[in-house]
Amino acid sequence: xxxxxxxxxxxxxxxxxxxxxxxxxxxxxxxxxxxxxxxxxxxxxxxxxxxxxxxxxxxxxxxxxxxxxxxxxxxxxxxxxxxxxxxxxxxxxxxxxxxxxxxxxxxxxxxxxxxxxxxxxxxxxxxxxxxxxxxxxxxxxxxxxxxxxxxxxxxxxxxxxxxxxxxxxxxxxxxxxxxxxxxxxxxxxxxxxxxxxxxxxxxxxxxxxxxxxxxxxxxxxxx
Numbered sequence: 203x204x205x206x207x208x209x210x211x212x213x214x215x216x217x218x219x220x221x222x223x224x225x226x227x228x229x230x231x232x233x234x235x236x237x238x239x240x241x242x243x244x245x246x247x248x249x250x251x252x253x254x255x256x257x258x259x260x261x262x263x264x265x266x267x268x269x270x271x272x273x274x275x276x277x278x279x280x281x282x283x284x285x286x287x288x289x290x291x292x293x294x295x296x297x298x299x300x301x302x303x304x305x306x307x308x309x310x311x312x313x314x315x316x317x318x319x320x321x322x323x324x325x326x327x328x329x330x331x332x333x334x335x336x337x338x339x340x341x342x343x344x345x346x347x348x349x350x351x352x353x354x355x356x357x358x359x360x361x362x363x364x365x366x367x368x369x370x371x372x373x374x375x376x377x378x379x380x381x382x383x384x385x386x387x388x389x390x391x392x393x394x395x396x397x398x399x400x401x402x403x404x405x406x407x408x409x410x411x412x413x414x415x416x417x418x419x420x421x422x423x424x425x
Contacts, residue, residue, distance in 0.1 A: 212378060212386055221324050226351045228264045235271035242377055260391050261376025267352050285353045290317045294349065298342045304335055314342060317349055361404055370398035
C-alpha cells in the first residue's frame with residue numbers, strides 16, 4: 203500500500219510488507235536457488251527489457267511460488283504439483299459467499315483470519331470486527347488477490363466481480379526503482395496495452411457451429 207500514513211517507503215518498497223509478497227515473487231536482494239542475489243537491472247536493453255543477467259522479466263519481477271530449488275537446472279520439469287485447490291481458497295470462498303448473501307457472522311471473520319494468520323510463516327493482524335458488507339467485500343477480494351496470486355484464479359475473479367473493465371485496461375507497469383540520480387522511476391512494459399471492453403469481454407462468443415445446431419441460441423452481445 204502507498205496510502206498516506208501506511209508507512210510505505212518507495213525507496214525501500216519491500217520493507218514491512220505483507221509476507222505473502224516474498225512467497226509469491228522474487229524481489230530485489232532475494233537469493234535465487236542458484237545462490238545468486240536477484241537484482242533487477244532496469245532498462246538494460248536486453249530481450250528481458252529489465253536485465254537478463256539476473257533473469258528478471260519485462261516488469262522486473264519473477265514468480266517465486268512455483269520455483270523448486272531441486273529443479274532449478276530444468277525449470278520446465280518442476281517437481282511441484284500444480285495448485286488446483288487449497289484450503290485457503292475454500293475459506294475465502296466461504297467468507298465471500300456469506301458476505302454476498304449478507305449472512306455476516308463470526309465464521310466470516312474466522313475464515314479470513316485463518317488465512318491471514320493460521321500458518322507459522324504468515325502472521326498478519328486479525329481484521330477488525332463490526333465491518334459493513336461493503337468493507338468486508340473489499341477485504342475478501344484483496345485477500346483472494348494476494349493469497350491466490352499466480353494460481354490461475356484472478357482473471358475469473360475480476361470477471362465475476364465486474365471489475366475487469368477498471369483493473370485490466372491500460373498500460374502494464376512493473377517495479378519502481380531509484381535511478382543513478384536517486385529519482386524514482388517506474389518501469390512500463392513498452393508497446394503493450396491491455397484492453398477490456400465491458401460491452402463484450404465478460405462473455406465469450408458462442409461458436410457459430412452451435413448456433414447452426416440450435417437456432418434458439420442467440421449470440422452474446424457485440425460478438
